[in-house]
Amino acid sequence: MSIGSVNKTDLNQKPTATAPWRIGVDVGGTFTDLVVADATGALFTFKSPTNVPNPAIGVIAAVELAANGLGISVQSLLANCRVFVHGSTIATNTILERKGAVVGLLATEGFRDALEIRRGFREDAWDHRTPFPDPIVPRHLRLPVRERMDKSGCPIRAPEPESIERAIDTFRREGVTSVAICLLNSYRNDRHERMCAQLVRKSWPEVWLSISADIAPVLGEYERTSTTVLNAYVTPRVVPYLRQLEQDLRAQGLAYPLLLIQSNGGAASVEQLVDRAAMLALSGPAAGASALRAVADMAKRDDLLLMEIGGTSCDVTLMNGGEIAMVDSFSLNDYHLTLPSVDIHSISGGGGTIAAVDSGGLLNVGPHGAGARPGPACYSLGGDDPTVTDAHLLLGRMRPGPFAGGLITLDLTLARSAIEDKIAAPLRLDAISAASGVIRLLEQSLQHAIERVSVERGHDPRRFLLVAGGGAGALHAVPVARALGCPAVYVPRLAGVFCAFGMCSTDIREDFLETWLKLLDQQSSDDIDRGFSQLVASAKTRLAASGFALSDISFERSVDLRYVGQQWSLQVPVNSWEAWSVRAEFETRHQRQFGHYQPDGQIEIVHLRLVGIARLGRVRRPDLPALETTPVPCERRSVYLNRTSGFQTVPVYDGNEMRPGQAVSGPALIEEKNTTILIGLGDRLEVDASDNFLIHVTNPAE
Known part of the structure; x- marks a missing residue:
């Protein structure tokens, strides 16, 4: 069990939390993290092994662990x-595992192959051989509907009921459990899709149904079809799981609806997501956006790069001027989803x-990753493949013995054996050189991942503070920051449960979109206001149905713009409508993204976007007074620093005993409950007023 409290509760006693509180639970590949944020702003952290076959078991186990750690019953914790x-x-x-429902697709006659034809381009322009993954829906389950809507949204031919009935008969015979409906030009007029849905529900009420007009009413036939199909694919598996989990939590005392993190970084209730389960495609990592906003408040900086490293992956996110980078589409395993999402670049x-x-x-x-079980070789759970954790253990950066509050035990002998047998021997190296090579290669990948969301989007990493999240982030942050030129690294106390912490400060969020397709210079403020007023009405209705008063709801407006004839658009915030100001902002963003802009180019408004937000409030803690004492190391240990310095005997500090105002110089290790911080020669670490670690990096790359 791991119990951590930033208010320094004595770990030999049961910590005391002040009701009411918030709970955030993040299911990772190795651990399920839980954070309790109480009414005073005190934070308590817990970790439980993830149950990969059934994540709900890990969630309930984490809840039980938290209740025990706080000295109260599960009923009291949830109530x-x-x-x-x-x-x-x-x-x-x-x-990712291709374990979804059997999906049938209803498409406009002549267009059922849009899903397989895709867009024709590849992520890697030089790779012409690797095949695309098989379509989620095979061709014999992509069936035509005889209907037609023109490009302006004017009906040409109403849906033929007989074609729909024939498709339903085929779907029944083939064991389809979920139906996706995506008709041509429905983003301009969804009438025909609604008619099809009505016929399907009438003759087959028990089938799961996904309608593109509800899921992704966007321009782009392939993108809209792919998103709707993926929603149909995941819904029958996701919704029953979430409903059962909510039922189990309510049976044990939870009085309020279970909220889920969406890909857009906001939360929504289970019932809000019943028809839009694809919005959970990046659930978990997207909570890093809320945590990053909290870090911006604590660090008093609004240019941040987040590198969140857990047991299986690294997720990178950028905040520029307080604005979290967002995208309107992303892909999972080369399957395309056109949904609002936090811009997260993930690597293994x-x-x-x-x-x-x-x-x-x-x-x-x-x-590939070792997962929770059998895990790294040093976990002593049957794994024999060498991992990054094994390399750190061999290099002295992690301590052998109990880890993560005693959940597992790290075995140095097993780590050495795995690296010697599978890395060192084939490469004819000694074990230390092999382990060092593993770390250097990983850190090069981490550097490239950060450059992907910064340099490739026109941002200079040298003006950003690098935030290390996740249990493994602080071991790699300083070398990566040095390579990127970042002047400093910020390690939150709750780095090891970063996303779960973010969930405690998230807001309810709903996204709305309308396709516009009109020239920027021809739109008056009245035209734009009329367009947004319809979206605002929809947002108020949906959020009010969730129990929020209109006074609790705020709105963020933006437009998707592109030059006429251009395929891709850029999103520009709109506070008040002045065409010249919107143009100027678009040109600034176009210059940064693509390196040029057209001073006299015609600009087209592709979409109007509205974000409706219901504020739940943030977890806030007052700054703490500074101490002038010098921390005392709890031990000295031989640690491999880098190829130049090799092994050195460095001081090891207990991070739980360090207070604001205290500082140490590198090289050194700081061991926290859920993470370990490595600082190099000449680096300086200080504990700031928010009780987090700020590391000033020496000799950053020019």
Whole structure:
């Protein structure tokens, strides 16, 4: 059990939490993290092993662990909880593992192959051989509807009921359990899709149904079809799981609805997501956006780069000027989803990432991971593949013995054996050189991942503070920051449960969109206001149905713009409508993103976007007074720093005993309950007024 409280509760006694509180639960590949934020702002953290086959078991186990750690019953813990937010990986894993429903697709006659034709381009322009993954819906289950809507949304031919009935008969015979409806030009007029849905529900009421007009009413036939199909694919698996989990929590005392983190970084109730389960595709990592906003408040900086490293992956997110980078589409395992999402670039790069030597004699780190079980070789749970954690243990950066509050025990002998047998011997290296190579290769991948969301989008990393999240982030942050040129690294106390912490400060969020397709210079403020007024009415209705008063709801407006003839658009915030001001902002963003803009180019408004937000409030703690004492190391240990310095005997500090105002110089290790911080020669670490760790990096890359 791991109990951590930033208010420094004595861990030899049961910590005391003040009701009411919030609970955030993040299901990771190795651990399920739970954070309790009480009414005073005190934070308590707990970790439980993830149950991969059934994540709900890990959630309930974490709740029981928290109740025991706080010295109260599960009933009392849940009854006094006002906000319970869950980050679920079940939608993501359903897509990645291809374990979703049998889906049937109703498409306009002549267009059923849009799903397989895709867009024709590849992520890697030089790779012409790797095939795309098989379509979620095979061709014999992509069936035509005889209907037609023109490009302006004017009906040409109403849906033929007989074609729909024939398709339903085929779907029944083939064992389809979920139906997706995506008709041509329905983003301009959804009448025909509604008619099809009505016929399907009438003759087959028990089938799961996904309608593109509800899921992704956007321009782009392939993108809209793919998103709707994926929603149909995950819904029958995700919704029953979430309903059962909510039922179990309510039976044990939870009085308020279970909230889920969506890909857009906001929360929604289970019932709000019944028809839009695909919105959970990045649930969990997207909570990092809320945590990053909290970090911005604590660090008093609004230019941040988040590198969140857990057991299986590294998720990178950028905040520029207080604005979290968002995207309107993303892909999972090369399956396309057009949904609002926090811009998260993920790579295989966690503590459980497996290192191996391929048939050509090259060292690779990832993409496969050891998971929670059997886990890294040093976990003593049956795994024998060397991982990043094994490498750190061999290099002295992690301590052998009990880990994560005693949940597991790290065995140095097993770590050494795995690296010697599977890395060092094939490469004809000693074990230390092999382990060092694993770390260097991973950190190079981490550097490239951060450059992907910064340099490639026109942002200079040298003006950003690098935030280390996740249990493994602080072991790699300083070397990566040095390579990128970041002047400093920020390690929150709750880095090891970063996303679960973010869930305690998230808001309810709903996204709305309308396709516009009109020239920017021809739109008056009245035209735009009329368009947004319809979206505002929809947002008020949906959020009011969730129990929020209109005074609790705020709105954020933006438009998707592009030059006429351009395929891709850029999103520009709209506070008040002045065409020249919107144009100027678009040109600034276009210059940064693409390196040029057209001073006299015609700009088209593709979509109007509205975000409706119901504020749940943030977890806030007052700054703490500074101490002038010098921390005393709890031990000295031989630690491998880098190729130049090799092994050095460095001081090791108990981070739980360090207070605001205290500072140490590197090289050193700081061991926290859920993470370990490594600082190099000449670096300086200080505990700031928010009780987090700020590391000033020496000799950053020019």
